[in-house]
Amino acid sequence: MSITLERPETTEKDATPIAVRPGRVEIHDVWKSYAGVPVLRGVSLDIEPGEVVAILGPSGSGKSTLLRTINHLETIDRGSVTVDGEFIGYARRGDRLHELRESEVLKRRTSVGVVFQNFNLFPHLTALENITAAPLALRRATKAEAREQAQALLERVGLGDKGARYPRQLSGGQQQRVAIARALALDPQVLLFDEPTSALDPELVGEVLSVIRDLADSGRTLVIVTHEIGFAREVADRVVFLDEGELLEQGPPSEVLVNPRHPRTQEFLAKVLA
Amino acid sequence: MSVADDTTTRPADGGANAEQGATASTAPAANRNRDRVDLSAVKVVPTRHWFRWVFGAVVVFVVAQLIWTLFTNDKYDWGTFGQYFFSETVVNGLVLTLQLTVGATVIGFGLGILLAAGRLSKSWILSSASWAYIWFFRSVPLVVQLVVWYNLGYLFPQIGLGTPFTYDFWIVQVDTVTLISQMAAAFLGLGLHQAAYSAEIIRGGLLSVDSGQLEAAGALGLPRRVRFFRIVLPQAARSIIPNAANEVISLVKGASVVFVIALPELFYAVQVIYNRNSRVIPLLIVAVVWYTIVVTLLSIGQYYLERHYAKGSVRVLPPTPLQRARHWTRVQWARLGDGDPAAVPATTSTPDPTRSTDRRAR
Ligand SMILES: Nc1ncnc2c1ncn2[C@@H]1O[C@H](COP(=O)(O)OP(=O)(O)OP(=O)(O)O)[C@@H](O)[C@H]1O
Ligand SMILES: [Mg+2]
Numbered sequence: 001m002s003i004t005l006e007r008p009e010t011t012e013k014d015a016t017p018i019a020v021r022p023g024r025v026e027i028h029d030v031w032k033s034y035a036g037v038p039v040l041r042g043v044s045l046d047i048e049p050g051e052v053v054a055i056l057g058p059s060g061s062g063k064s065t066l067l068r069t070i071n072h073l074e075t076i077d078r079g080s081v082t083v084d085g086e087f088i089g090y091a092r093r094g095d096r097l098h099e100l101r102e103s104e105v106l107k108r109r110t111s112v113g114v115v116f117q118n119f120n121l122f123p124h125l126t127a128l129e130n131i132t133a134a135p136l137a138l139r140r141a142t143k144a145e146a147r148e149q150a151q152a153l154l155e156r157v158g159l160g161d162k163g164a165r166y167p168r169q170l171s172g173g174q175q176q177r178v179a180i181a182r183a184l185a186l187d188p189q190v191l192l193f194d195e196p197t198s199a200l201d202p203e204l205v206g207e208v209l210s211v212i213r214d215l216a217d218s219g220r221t222l223v224i225v226t227h228e229i230g231f232a233r234e235v236a237d238r239v240v241f242l243d244e245g246e247l248l249e250q251g252p253p254s255e256v257l258v259n260p261r262h263p264r265t266q267e268f269l270a271k272v273l274a
Numbered sequence: 275m276s277v278a279d280d281t282t283t284r285p286a287d288g289g290a291n292a293e294q295g296a297t298a299s300t301a302p303a304a305n306r307n308r309d310r311v312d313l314s315a316v317k318v319v320p321t322r323h324w325f326r327w328v329f330g331a332v333v334v335f336v337v338a339q340l341i342w343t344l345f346t347n348d349k350y351d352w353g354t355f356g357q358y359f360f361s362e363t364v365v366n367g368l369v370l371t372l373q374l375t376v377g378a379t380v381i382g383f384g385l386g387i388l389l390a391a392g393r394l395s396k397s398w399i400l401s402s403a404s405w406a407y408i409w410f411f412r413s414v415p416l417v418v419q420l421v422v423w424y425n426l427g428y429l430f431p432q433i434g435l436g437t438p439f440t441y442d443f444w445i446v447q448v449d450t451v452t453l454i455s456q457m458a459a460a461f462l463g464l465g466l467h468q469a470a471y472s473a474e475i476i477r478g479g480l481l482s483v484d485s486g487q488l489e490a491a492g493a494l495g496l497p498r499r500v501r502f503f504r505i506v507l508p509q510a511a512r513s514i515i516p517n518a519a520n521e522v523i524s525l526v527k528g529a530s531v532v533f534v535i536a537l538p539e540l541f542y543a544v545q546v547i548y549n550r551n552s553r554v555i556p557l558l559i560v561a562v563v564w565y566t567i568v569v570t571l572l573s574i575g576q577y578y579l580e581r582h583y584a585k586g587s588v589r590v591l592p593p594t595p596l597q598r599a600r601h602w603t604r605v606q607w608a609r610l611g612d613g614d615p616a617a618v619p620a621t622t623s624t625p626d627p628t629r630s631t632d633r634r635a636r
Contacts, residue, residue: 109495
């Protein structure tokens with residue numbers, strides 16, 4: 001399953017905005033432990049450009065940790081993670097990996113957007129300012145361009161009239177939709193979602209899921225950690241089951257969710273669907 | 275964040291539920307309808323708090339007594355007060371006090387931000403250097419520091435650049451006395467001392483910002499400088515400002531320690547005068563009134579600064595005293611004109627007007 005492709009080091013991409021092209025994520029034999037306790041144990045996973053992958057698993061199984069290794073928010077002890085053949089945290093020279101300087105890591109990180117469980121919107125900035133913050137700080141756009149783009153993104157998530165609101169003046173579902181718009185502002189090739197709806201009241205979950213559904217249809221690479229089995233079945237091309245840091249089972253939702261092979265998966269699904 | 279979620283969704287919910295509860299059950303509905311009143315249609319009698327009235331009366335009485343003594347006790351010697359309040363010596367002293375306060379605040383908080391960032395840095399060299407600075411400058415009494423800076427020429431008659439570990443300054447050399455004037459010694463002493471305290475206040479504020487904020491900023495690829503100055507610091511400001519204002523206010527009065535290097539700031543100036551004419555009380559009142567004026571202005575500044583950084587932290591900002599007063603006058607005016615006081619729009623309303631009031635506040 002895990003073939004590491006040899007690719008030449010791509011040179012720095014210039015700042016000109018390119019039409020979104022989905023990215024390929026390759027996770028190869030990743031190990032990670034906290035203070036000697038293993039959290040990820042040899043996880044390998046290849047995600048095709050444009051694929052929508054749902055990661056399922058019991059609490060504490062390492063789902064968030066795995067997701068965070070993809071954009072180097074978490075370092076790994078062994079193995080490799082690449083996005084479009086590039087290491088986010090390292091540069092490869094010959095057979096050595098050199099740790100990159102922070103500014104370099106930050107630049108590469110912009111190809112991966114993240115949506116957090118707790119939204120993590122900047123509370124002192126308005127919805128619109130939240131979205132324009134990154135494009136402006138990274139000089140990707142002029143002020144007017146950034147505002148225009150942000151407004152378009154807000155409209156896309158159904159919040160065209162809420163740009164002037166501060167996050168605390170929005171409902172949870174609206175905040176999460178702003179967070180999604182913010183993640184989209186840099187045109188990332190890959191979008192990561194860490195339980196995007198688990199901090200929401202049940203009646204607000206739908207509006208966020210429908211935004212994610214639209215993104216899935218637009219051909220981006222999405223990696224979604226979720227407890228919404230029904231949603232995973234509907235949008236995911238592939239479902240991955242993680243338990244105690246090991247990738248136990250993966251396949252199309254019609255297989256993994258309907259006829260799970262591994263007893264741990266069966267147990268988990270029985271519990272969640274009960 | 276999660277706390278905010280709760281509050282964000284509840285109000286709408288609660289309202290809807292209450293409505294449903296009232297209409298859903300049909301049997302007691304008629305009963306309830308009879309009890310239901312429209313608050314705008316009837317007169318509401320507020321609760322009387324007799325204890326507050328008694329307490330208020332006592333306070334008013336005591337204050338009135340004090341004010342009465344101001345007019346009747348001629349030991350206050352208001353004539354002398356008036357004579358010296360705007361005198362050149364006093365005003366020059368005041369200006370010097372303000373200069374020292376501003377200088378020490380700028381040096382103190384500028385350096386304080388760097389020290390706080392240093393203490394939180396991952397590099398152990400930076401964090402221990404910052405720690406050592408704070409340890410040292412909190413240990414040495416300010417008075418000692420001032421005297422040392424002022425007399426630095428005694429320790430090092432010349433300062434310059436040259437061969438390391440020698441006193442051979444062949445590149446540049448200056449006499450310490452010309453480099454460190456009285457004023458420079460005061461700024462250095464007050465500023466460096468203040469930096470140690472400000473650093474801890476700022477660090478406290480930085481720690482109060484949720485780590486998810488840094489993570490989100492990092493995930494967006496925001497450069498370190500932007501993360502610190504645009505994301506973390508403005509949020510930290512909310513808890514920094516009240517303490518910082520305390521520091522600045524104590525600087526205003528604390529600047530009087532520079533008398534040890536014979537700088538005539540406000541308090542020293544007043545002392546010089548009353549040592550000459552022995553009118554101690556009126557001259558102390560001169561100083562006190564000036565200090566009160568300065569502190570009042572600073573407190574007002576603090577109020578608006580806090581308000582500025584509070585934007586986004588509450589759903590709707592409460593009106594400023596000025597806005598409240600304006601609203602009150604409008605209501606009274608409407609009453610006088612026999613109009614309907616209820617027709618005056620409330621000061622707090624939708625979020626958008628708050629934004630505009632906020633802009634005005636800046
Ligand atoms: N910084 C840390 N230090 C020590 N242990 C950690 C740390 N972060 C995570 N862990 C541990 O690693 C394990 C995996 O954590 P992770 O957050 O990836 O789980 P998860 O699958 O996302 O769970 P959940 O569904 O509850 O979010 C857990 O046992 C957790 O306690
Ligand atoms: Mg998690």
